Amino acid sequence: MYGQKDVKLDSLISSFSNTLNDTLKAECANDIANRYYYNSNYQKSIEYNLKAFSLFETLNNNSGKGNSYSQIGVVYYRMENWEKSVEYFKKALEIAIKAKNFEDQGRFLNNLGNVYEKQGNYSEALAYHQKSLIIKQEFGDSLSISKSLSNIGNMYYHKQEYAKAISYYKKSMNIKLKTKDNIGLSNVLQNIGFTYLKLKDYSNALSFVKEGLNIANKEKISYYQLSAYSKLSDIYYEIKNYKEAHHYLSLHNNLKDSLDKINNAKLIAEMDAKFEAEKKDNEIALQQLEIEKKNTEVQLQSTQKIWFAIGLFLALVLLFVAIRGIKQKQKTNQLLEIKNNLIEEKNKEITDSITYAKRIQEAILPPSSLLNKYLKDGFVFYKPKDIVAGDFYWMHVLKNDTILFAVADCTGHGVPGAMVSVICHHSLNRAVREYSLTDPGLILDKTREFVIDTFAQNNEFNVRDGMDIALCAINYKKKTLQFSGANNPLYILSNNEQTIKSLPKKHRVECEYGILLHEIKGTKQPIGSYNTELKPFVTHNFELNNGDIIYLFTDGYADQFGGDKNKKLKYGPFKKLLMLNSKINMDNQQVALSNFFNEWKGNMDQVDDVCVMGIKIT
Numbered sequence: 001m002y003g004q005k006d007v008k009l010d011s012l013i014s015s016f017s018n019t020l021n022d023t024l025k026a027e028c029a030n031d032i033a034n035r036y037y038y039n040s041n042y043q044k045s046i047e048y049n050l051k052a053f054s055l056f057e058t059l060n061n062n063s064g065k066g067n068s069y070s071q072i073g074v075v076y077y078r079m080e081n082w083e084k085s086v087e088y089f090k091k092a093l094e095i096a097i098k099a100k101n102f103e104d105q106g107r108f109l110n111n112l113g114n115v116y117e118k119q120g121n122y123s124e125a126l127a128y129h130q131k132s133l134i135i136k137q138e139f140g141d142s143l144s145i146s147k148s149l150s151n152i153g154n155m156y157y158h159k160q161e162y163a164k165a166i167s168y169y170k171k172s173m174n175i176k177l178k179t180k181d182n183i184g185l186s187n188v189l190q191n192i193g194f195t196y197l198k199l200k201d202y203s204n205a206l207s208f209v210k211e212g213l214n215i216a217n218k219e220k221i222s223y224y225q226l227s228a229y230s231k232l233s234d235i236y237y238e239i240k241n242y243k244e245a246h247h248y249l250s251l252h253n254n255l256k257d258s259l260d261k262i263n264n265a266k267l268i269a270e271m272d273a274k275f276e277a278e279k280k281d282n283e284i285a286l287q288q289l290e291i292e293k294k295n296t297e298v299q300l301q302s303t304q305k306i307w308f309a310i311g312l313f314l315a316l317v318l319l320f321v322a323i324r325g326i327k328q329k330q331k332t333n334q335l336l337e338i339k340n341n342l343i344e345e346k347n348k349e350i351t352d353s354i355t356y357a358k359r360i361q362e363a364i365l366p367p368s369s370l371l372n373k374y375l376k377d378g379f380v381f382y383k384p385k386d387i388v389a390g391d392f393y394w395m396h397v398l399k400n401d402t403i404l405f406a407v408a409d410c411t412g413h414g415v416p417g418a419m420v421s422v423i424c425h426h427s428l429n430r431a432v433r434e435y436s437l438t439d440p441g442l443i444l445d446k447t448r449e450f451v452i453d454t455f456a457q458n459n460e461f462n463v464r465d466g467m468d469i470a471l472c473a474i475n476y477k478k479k480t481l482q483f484s485g486a487n488n489p490l491y492i493l494s495n496n497e498q499t500i501k502s503l504p505k506k507h508r509v510e511c512e513y514g515i516l517l518h519e520i521k522g523t524k525q526p527i528g529s530y531n532t533e534l535k536p537f538v539t540h541n542f543e544l545n546n547g548d549i550i551y552l553f554t555d556g557y558a559d560q561f562g563g564d565k566n567k568k569l570k571y572g573p574f575k576k577l578l579m580l581n582s583k584i585n586m587d588n589q590q591v592a593l594s595n596f597f598n599e600w601k602g603n604m605d606q607v608d609d610v611c612v613m614g615i616k617i618t
Contacts, residue, residue, distance in 0.1 A: 009035045026055035026064060033071060042075050049075070062099035066092045070108055077115060085115050102139040106132045106148075113151060117158070126155035143184075146175035150188055157191070162198045169195065186215040186224040194231050197238060205235050222259060226252055246399050250433075253396075256363075257429055358387050361418055364425050366395040374403045376476070378615035379590035383556075383597070383606070390417020390467075391554050391609035392425060396432050402475045404432065404440070407613050409488070409554035411465040411528075417609065424467045424527065427451050440471040440484035441523075441539035448486075448527045448534070455529070466528020470552040479544045479617065484537045485522015491551040491575070492518045492542070493582050502543040512579045519575075548617045549582055556610035557593075562600040569600060578614075586616050 012035060016028040033048035049072045056064030073088035089112045096104035109132035116125035133148040153168035169192045176185040193208030213228035215221075229252035236245035371380065380393055390410035397403055406428070410420040427450035428443070437443045451466055468487040474480070483490045494500065495516050508519040523537045544550075558574045561567065577596060581589045593612060 045075050066095040106135040122155050122158040146172045162195050165195050186212045377618050379586045381593045381612040383610040385606045385609050388418035389609040391611040392421050406471040407552040408467045408469040410467040420465045441537040444537040466526045481542045484539045486527045490520045493549040496545040499545050515579045544617045550615045553612040556608035
């Protein structure tokens with residue numbers, strides 16, 4: 001729907017302003033809207049789509065009008081403003097109906113179905129997809145018909161009418177087989193298999209998903225390879241074949257890590273190079289402006305002294321020189337304004353690049369579906385200071401019913417912190433996957449080796465970056481917990497005598513609101529270079545019982561300034577807040593932590609990244 005991402009925005013805007021032909025001007029407005037859309041400047045995208053609509057209306061171009069409204073619907077869809085998205089898709093549909101443009105009707109009906117699906121209104125979504133299918137079957141091509149059949153199958157799947165879902169998926173599959181649409185075929189085969197899982201027909205579930213995986217492997221479609229690995233892991237987990245479930249989960253994680261590593265390395269290199277280039281350009285531009293300004297001032301002072309010395313006879317000449325000096329200064333100020341605008345535009349491009357880096361950094365975090373599946377009753381409160389963060393949380397599933405999870409704080413925040421977090425995250429994965437380590441202390445020892453080796457590759461710089469981390473291994477069946485920390489502690493909220501007996505004899509205990517908070521300190525050293533001799537990280541082993549709550553966190557929450565006196569919160573009030581909230585469910589605890597943080601911070605700037613993870617044993 002949107003295109004021409006490579007066209008320069010300023011060139012498009014210039015063409016729009018200078019073009020007198022309304023047809024070309026409308027198309028140019030469309031392209032500008034598209035460009036703003038890809039730059040995530042949604043308000044500007046809507047503005048130029050409306051300008052395109054007005055021009056198409058003058059030209060009596062119904063197709064152009066409908067497409068302009070449809071594109072506004074897409075913008076609101078991306079903004080998750082469902083009400084506005086529906087409004088503009090319906091306006092586009094009304095134009096297409098009046099113009100008897102059946103291709104556009106099918107497309108706009110499909111878009112409306114997608115919006116209602118996002119809202120969870122599957123009955124309404126189904127109705128629109130069925131209307132779209134009727135039109136496409138009469139006027140559309142095979143591929144669009146196949147897509148509508150698959151969409152209808154999705155709606156029946158959401159409505160838990162699995163037999164109907166499979167029927168429509170198979171109709172779509174038959175068309176994709178005939179048209180040799182292998183990419184779409186891999187997707188629909190996986191959907192059929194996963195629907196059979198809902199019917200507990202495990203044989204068909206495995207057969208169809210594996211067939212979809214074979215096509216994805218043959219076509220080298222990494223997105224559908226990831227999807228198939230995840231689905232096969234879920235199916236094998238359902239039938240209690242944990243070995244195969246872990247095998248496919250490992251394939252999924254390894255492929256995802258491989259793709260993340262390629263994207264992260266490329267992005268970091270591009271960001272670094274672009275940042276340095278822009279920095280040098282800006283410094284040169286400012287130096288040139290400063291020189292021009294000084295030269296102008298010197299020239300004015302010299303000229304004034306000469307003419308004042310000569311006297312009144314040369315008054316007219318002095319006036320001329322003064323006027324010329326003023327014009328030169330105006331010219332310099334205009335140049336400064338142009339340069340400043342250029343710097344602002346370049347800074348925006350850097351910000352856009354960092355915003356894209358945020359998407360990649362979010363991709364290395366465990367998805368909510370994985371957290372909900374393996375960490376069960378818990379929450380993660382994650383609030384970066386800048387667009388990208390030095391804090392991150394991490395999880396890995398082991399073969400022996402054990403889950404590794406961690407909260408880490410890397411040196412710095414923003415872009416530098418994000419770069420360090422990518423290195424530390426990758427080092428954690430290597431320690432577990434390449435060396436099959438399961439003991440938290442040994443994992444941190446190996447992670448430290450990788451981090452130090454990474455920063456030691458260039459001997460010209462003494463890089464002392466690294467991370468503080470709290471790392472746990474929990475076995476829900478045995479109800480055991482292992483913990484090791486680099487500077488960061490672990491909090492356990494428990495009044496259970498069996499839990500308390502398993503804790504270290506020397507540990508800090510506090511009591512408020514009838515609940516005991518036990519603080520288990522980590523080893524007092526970071527992951528990275530250290531001034532004193534490096535020590536092995538200590539692993540603590542505990543027993544857990546129902547009702548116990550575990551908290552891992554970075555220092556960003558307790559270090560935040562705010563309140564009536566604009567002072568640091570500190571750990572005492574942070575502990576009391578956790579104990580106060582311990583009686584409510586974990587989802588509400590996350591909301592309570594967020595609300596308190598925002599109220600405490602008030603109008604003050606956030607001083608650091610914030611990450612708090614809580615898990616309740618049930």
